[in-house]
Amino acid sequence: MLRIISYNIRGITTCKKQQQLKIWLNQNPHDIVMLQETYKTKFFHLENFKNSFLDYNIRGALGTWVAGGVLIMIKKKFNMIDYGSDTNDRIVYIKIECNHVPIVLVNVYAPAQITERCSFFKELFLYIPSTKWIIIGGDFNCTPNNQQDRNKLGAQTDNLSYRILLQEVINPLLLTEIFRRKQPRKIMYAYHASAGNYHSRIDLVFGSDIIYKNTHDIGYVPVGISDHDALVLSIKIPPLTDKNMHRRWICNPNVIKRKSFLEKFHRVWNIIINTADLNTIEWWNDFKTSLIMIIQQEEKELNRETRRELDGLSKEYRFRATNPSNDDLAQLEIIRQKLHDALTEKLVNSIPSQDDRDFKCLSNLAKVRLAHGKANQSRIAYLTHPSKGRVETDNGMMEICCNFYQDLYNVKPIDTSYWSALFGDITTLNQNDIDLLDRDITTDECHEALKAMQLGRVPGDDGLTIELWRFIFPIIGSHFIKMVNTARDKGHFHDGFLNGLLTLLKKESEFNGTMKNFRPLSLMNIDYKIITKVLSTRLKKVMNKIIHYNQTSGIPGRTIHDNIHLIRTIIDYHSRNRIPLGITMWDQEKAFDRVNHLYLFEVLRQFGFGNNFINMIKLLYTNSTFTIKFNNLLSKKLFFNSGIRQGCSLSGYLYVMCLEPLLNLIRKNPKIPGVLVPGSQYRSLVNTILQNDETNIEIKTLAYADDVCTFVFNTNDEFETYELFKKYSYASGGKTNDTKTVIFWISDCLDPPSFNAKIEREKCTFLGIPMDTHGQLPQEEIDKMVNNIKKKIELWSSIRLSLCERASILKCFIISTLVYWLSSMLINKNVIESIQKICNSFFWGRIHPFIKFQTCVGRKEDGGFGLIHLESMILSYRIKCGLTITNTTPKIWKLFALPYVGLHLYKYSPWLWTNLIPHLHDDRQFFSDVAIHTAKWLKRVGNVINNGNDKSIYWKFIHLNIYQPPVCYERINHLKNIQFYKLIHHSKLPSNIIEFWTSLANYGINTHDRLGKTLEEKKCLFCSLPETLSHIFITCSFFNEIYKLLFEYIKNKFNVSIPRSEYDIIYLKIVSSTTSRIFQKQITYSIGNYLYAIWSYRCFINNSNNRNQKDHPDKCQDRFMIYMKKFPFDNG
Template identity: 25%
Template sequence: MSLPHDLSIMSINARGLNLPEKRSQALRDFRNCKASVVFIQETHLRGDTHPKLTDAHYPTGFYSNHPTSKSKGTALLFHKHIPFVSKESLTDGEGRLLVVKGHIANTLYTFANLYAPNRAQHRFIATCLRKVMGFTEGTLIMGGDFNVPLSPLVDTSKGTASHPSHILRSIGRTLHTHRLVDCWRATHPEGRDYTFFSQPQQSYSRLDYFFMQHYHLHTLKTATIGTATWSDHAPIHITLTSQLYRPASFSWRLNDSFLANDSLIEDGEKVLETYFTENATPDVSDAVIWEAHKCVIRGHYIKKGAELKKKRATQISDLVRQISDTECLHKRDMDPAHLATLMTMRRSLSDLMNTLHHRTCLQTKAFFHTHGDKSGRLLARMIAKKRAATYIACVRDRKGRPQYMPPQIMTALRDYYKQLYSLPGPQTDKTRQTLLDQIQTYHSKHTTRKLSEIDAALLEDPITEGELSIALKSSQTGKSPGPDGLPLRYYKTFRTVLIPHFLKAFNALTRGETLPPQALMANITLLPKEGKDLTNCANYRPISLLNADVKLFAKVLATRLQPHIPNLIHCDQVGFVPGREAKDNTIRALQLIHEGRLSGRDFLLLSTDSEKAFDRVNWDFLFASLAHIGLGPQMQSWVKALYTEPSARICVNGVYSESFPIQNGTRQGCPLSPLLFVLSLEPFLSAVRQHSDITGPVIGTTQHKIAAYADDLLFFVTNPRVSLPCILSTFKDYGVLSNLKINFGKSNILSIQTTDAQYPSHLQQFPFPISHTKLKYLGIWLNVNPAENYRDNFAPLLITLQKDLATWNYTHISWLGRVAIIKMNLLPRLLYLFQTIPISLPKQFFSTLKSALIKYIWRGGTPRLRFDMLTRRKSQGGLAVPDFRRYHIASHLLRILDWSKSGVRKKWKDAEQAALKVPLAALPWLPPAQDKHHDITSPYTLATMAIWRLASKTFSLSTFPSPLLPIVHNRDFALGLQAGTFCTLFSTETPRVLHMLRNNSYIPLSELYNTRPPPFLLSFKYGQLRHFLRAIPQQHKLVRQLTGFEQQCMMPNPVAHGISYIYSLLQTAAADTPAPFMGRWEMMLGMPLTEPQWDKILDLTHHCSIASKVQEAAYKVLTLWYRVPTQINQMFPDIPPICWRCNEEEGTMLHIWWSCPILEPFWRTIHAVTSEFVDPPIPFCPASMLLHHTSISTRTYKRSVLVRILNVAKSVVPLYWKQIVCPSLKVWRSRMEDLHALEQLIFHATDQTELYTTIWSRWTLVTSTTSFKTIMSTHRD
């Protein structure tokens, strides 16, 4: 629902906005005034670089600044709820004129912002108007500071003006010529008010104006002059009638800060306990009691919020009212006493606003202190492209007509989504029953996998507190709540009170109760799809926000059901199935393309795109799917409860539509939806597999017909003349029952092999675009020629990464921040390709990538640490910068692990295995000399084997011979080529040497063979096997312990986080020597440090603070990052190696950081301070003060103020780099107090008050003592 919304326009001379406090005051004032458009003059921002003036409420801004100096400057800001679509802008290049034109709700406006000089105003205005009038389209609104009272008699307090009369007459004629009318004077023909007070002249004048052409003046509703508060000019306001609309009611959400306030939490607990005690009665449904509690808690917090807001705003509003009253009195009588009072109150208001700003800044600093330059949302937003404006200016309705008016835009979008979520179904009971019968028949024929009775019974158990607690713990906070406004953090905060009633309400659903309609409401926010026609309703991505309690309930159900999904879903489907990944399909497709090229048969790939697949699912078909897989009645009732009369409303430009029912589709944002979708799609995939006329390539004993990642389907088609029509027929049969609809325009055929001359023309009969070179599937290009995989996929990605790194070269991102960006952004993109396209990559790829990384990390400068040093793990002295060559090796070695796992079936393994004569599990462990006899034709198997042979030696992953040496399929052991006897004897498909060994000796045949005595032939073969093994050189390698990689190969289950595990093995093997800086430190300190001591130093270096910048500073000291005079002298011999402070001794690292006579008093004072907090004191030596090498336990040290004192001290020293003065203790003390304030905020916000007390409790006490003051006074700055 919505109401008419006027266009509110504001103009003010800001008199400079370079101070962050003033910008904060200004933006706060704009919000309080509810200004739609803001004209600002005298911004004093420089053209080449200026601070950010926009914020979340005013995201769109236009500027005209002086190119080189901080003078003049104009700006136009537009509120986020104003659907302004810019058409063109004009500036004068000097910061005095800014004109922007564009549409607001199909109305064309031109906004002209002027800042006139204080002389020759008539010439300036005439010149500007000539430009403006030639530029203007639509309604012109011209405003700004004209620096002249147009009618001195009524526009000044003295009734006169210092400007010559000819200037005023000239301005009047110019305005009259262009039919421009003074808006304030038009609404106040006899009024007197002013916008500026001149201290030298002790007079008021009206210098700020809005003008409109007279034939648009009918849209003007009001014009007012405000009160001068934070600027020396008063703001002016006008309101215009518009076709905009505002929400009739606003969507409420609980302020997260309330859940960090102990007193408000305590109040909330009391309200909840009282409510449930008074209302939990048997005659009221548990679901209704649960849903009604939200109204109670919402009302409670609305009241508390209003009280807090009123308390905060009272002081400011009272001051503003007093300033306004006093200003009116001064304008009337010009009493100096009133002026003095006015100035005092304005200063008080400014101080109060600055206090609020500083508090906000401290909170912002605390946030950046915690999250800055770390992998996470903050860093991701810093490098993300600016999101397109979410307001919608125009859409086309069902008939294709463009709609610009907000009500019509809302209607068009609501109708589109109402139709999408309410697809037409059977019109009568008879046709509905016929459809239900057809669905049952379809499932009976094609649903072949079912739950066991035991599994189905386990799923029927009531939801337990343990399950709900796990769901709560694993759910992420910080996400937008649903229509009820209660975020997930609310349920985590009040879990003790809420969990029992949550369980009662949702377990009651199995007894026939239903959830109230409000519980199943969803808010839909629309995000534009990049690069699409945004007038098409289908080109917006709907983001549904469900209520957090419903999502928790669905998460519990999904967690229960997920372990059973692999048994219910065929391995053709890899989307949303635990243990399956996109690479399973892409590697399979690549292998089949390779085999298809050699087959000599017609072969193609068909990739299909489903139109809104998740949103179109027929519920009758979905529920029938659940019944046919064997879900019990209670589990079915829980799922059906989520789909009983749900509804949604869409948010368009801040306004919510009326709700509409949802009658099909899985709920977006629901944790259960992906599982329900793949279960509903499985009968179709089964139908394809069962259809005898749909044929695919047969590799070995396996026929490959289809691969699926959720609704992304890829068909492998042979005999297309017969198969393609059958595929379309199968789609049609399934679509009639389930609502699936194929988007033929986005589906594609890739022709792999053609034998029939009529084949190309035959394909034209089908409604799919045809390609003969490549096809995109799951984000990668599948090329007919496997040799082109690098060119199509890796080469473009490399170019993209280089461009991204160049774009992200922001100065405000620190050294460690850049490393975090590489880990967070580049690594996942490259790992995806490494795993989905297992090919060998040229050395040039990795060398180019490495060069780009080095250039980015060091901002184009000379590296101060070797790249291989940076790629070490943090525990090895590095920064864990990804080594992409090793990650590429790890991705191939993970395939070796997959080859070894016989318990998990993957169809790409079947395809690769069919092309080999030996088992994949045996291939890596056979003698390297036999590789040429294996007839490996697959380029992907060859690539993996080549990398394995090199990596196994380089990184000590295995040796030859290995305990994993196969007995069978081994050409060196002829009997092993006849595998049957030995496979039976050792009860495994791939008998290995280790199966014969126990405690470094061979297991007797009598223990291996249970029947006594063993047959003579078996004893003879066993003897031959022992003879063969004893003849192998280097016997000790056969009986050695398994390496970590070999152990994983023998494990039955896949390793969790396989890539990370293998990469860590490679890193450990590569960094087999201590980091170079360790030896240099030991030499400088004159003392050796043991490995455990270095481990502790490295741990404290990387975890001495929650702030990334503090960690960076500590790491720079540890790795000797700073270039001291002795180093500079080695690079530039003309520069002396003498210390720049004392100018006496050589400037070594230890001298510059520790022993310089000028610096030593600083460290002695810091040590004396630490002695006040630690008993006994830590040693006064560089190892303790610079490297955190103490006898204190790591946990205690991290939770002490000592580490903070030393961290801050080390951060002060570089501030005085290349200066002859000693670092300032005042600066150190100031930084300590800043850190104290930040951590106080951080620890209280994260409910770590006890930790804050442990760390900082003595700081305030000690710093106020006489002994501390005496220590500080001994060293004067």
């Protein structure tokens, strides 16, 4: 049990108070003590204190003023991993290891003054290292609920501070206030001020969800040393006793930028080249071991340098803050900014998947929120054991995982006598394709494979990232190819090369504690993925030649929407014509994981693959192993003797080929019925649309990877299909899950036969989209989706986000599933409008809209924010579908669409009109909607775009129909010529400055002249003139010196004189003085920092209680110079 105390001691520099604390701790032993207001301002104060408590490791923040100082005392039995503090004696953090679990402890003493407190909370998250076990305690000088946690309001009482603390720290890190969550109704006070009889609960402890769940006891205890009570809590840290369980390491990409790393790497590589036997495969393992050791050494040195830098800046800050001169005061702001930058870089490096495309649009705060959210979702709280019941310890759950997956990946028994029936009459490759696939892997192919891999992906068990491999591959590439060829000749790689890191992804179904609720994903090492990427790139070129068009997963030219269009139209067709039909959705238990490797290799032979390619696949599956990653712990290595790895680019293609013989059997079996495609009886029509001579086409099966649908009319049809699935299971090791196989019966006039499978009659879900018996979205599912969107918005609304971030979060994380639904389904326009209102409300938050909606939906470089316009997004998908219909790409669903599109689209594609079939118009039919909007689009655009994609169509549609230029474009003529907003967004300015400038250019900045009612209220803070935009940024004499700095900088660097005018500075007319695009971006960057320095200083003075600082214009110049030190164009 870990016992922690957080206590505001109100000074502990005297021997008497130290002795009192020592006596109390002897009577009440604690492992960790967090003290606030220590009053320690000198190093000897801290050293004397350490000598009084020799059984503790002590880290503290020395105060620069008499009433500050915080420290943490930790029993010496715990290992300290990291520590640090701020410059203002208010924060100290330590990362320790307890029972091999890393725990972060942050001790906080917040300012008493409201404005300072709010600013303090906005920077607090930078001091919190990343881990799942986080405890933040201290004196926050504000209460969660002023009615419940105070007996009466005081002078510095406010509602804003705690709200900012929630937005900036607690909600992004997914923390909870432990005492109140444990005791929701209990009234207790921690601070007792006898003067005025004030009592409040300002001493708080926040923890992550896992801390809360493991908190055994928490409460306030009187100590008697100060006017505060101590907050005491006991936390149970589960021990990790299994020696095979350990934490994984991931390479820090910043290491490769260090000169010392490059020198060490070349030294080690030269030793490998000169001493290793490069005709073997063992040298590769030695090389990777050496590489990892170099990187880990560099990471340690990098961490030490960062810590030394922070300590040095903190010491310099304290030294200058003591009796400061004017020069010291000027330097303090610069030191604070350096500290902020160093902490931000440290924070960014700790965020996993930093280069993930979903992360790039977000600020550090939003990235932290997303990273912690993903970490919490991946954590497993309990598992159910068949005999032991509910298991909650990590060791016990790891044992369940290992037993389950070792059993799952054991060799599945198969009966090879079924192979001859299964493999009869399947398509084979021609000789050209065989030669393409069989050739040796080249260095250029590996280079291209690395370039195609997305940065930011989590690496395999060796921890080496894509960034690192891109950096070193030009040096080692030819030797890597030689190692692969040697392994191919020997028939195996070295130990560990084929080891995968198995991560468990929770399925969307309700979690019941069983292992079947998870989908295993193998994270493979990058050197393995290079090989599989090369092979999959080759395989991609031939897949459509051997895989029938009813399988759409991963095949070029086929998409998941092909299946959705078919299923929807089949349901609609049979419902309209009152033809009874059952659609069977077959569930194959652990489909990828049960494929026998012998069956996989035989499938490749039957398709006609050459020996070289088959041997490469065998090489990738021979003696392969896996390690389970569970709650951030790793198991021992287990053998991967069965199944296809999910997680590499090759796996999808291999599984599709393994399934194809079954689908081929179903298609060729005359006893299994299919759906007759309307119009397919006409050879000329089929030849035009499908470019073949088939007639009377029947659709017997549809597949997207392992999601397989077939059709039944009676029990004989079900039995016959089931028998084929049994044959496939015997031949491959697969298993049909009878309890999850569902038949969706479509008929309102005839009851279904007595099928063995479960029968659904109201609705069913196909490829993630719910449909009713008319092929429409059920209203209750739409309502669920809207409620889910509201919940997500509520979650994201709890943290501070910029407008650009809100627009990006809407697209990426809130309505992406809805857009997927609506891309292929009809929905009432009123629902779209209501969801758009919800999105708009989230976008603006508490801000009153100051830019037109029609402008916000435009591109950022056109003055918008990229705010999603749902109706246009849906229509762009309709148009994309319509353009697909008008082109010559063979799609079988076009035969279903033809009766509804001919009337509207025959002018643009005459072959769509034929007298062989009826031509209909029905507003409730999806393809009618497609045809109407596509015809309108083509009429306006004027030509058919055969290869248009939905994204380009969406932006073109927005530009033609919705987008309105910003107000400033209408008023100021030169802005379009210089591409004003494109310049701002491409100038590498920070996102907060870009958003500020966007608001400024659109007259969205509230000055005193705009808000004030009297002449006095309209006055500038720095002079007696009215505070207009033009005045504050251009003509105010208070900012003369900062303008001189800007003028001299631009004049000296670019030989351009910048006039002091609104058009030249705010609206960048000055950039037309140079034709160099680089110079234009650099000038824009400089002016942006100039504008933001003035506005941020003005807001600081406006919100400050001490407005005497407005007599120091040099403070504003310091801000400008600090911003300009981040100038990103040093290489020109």
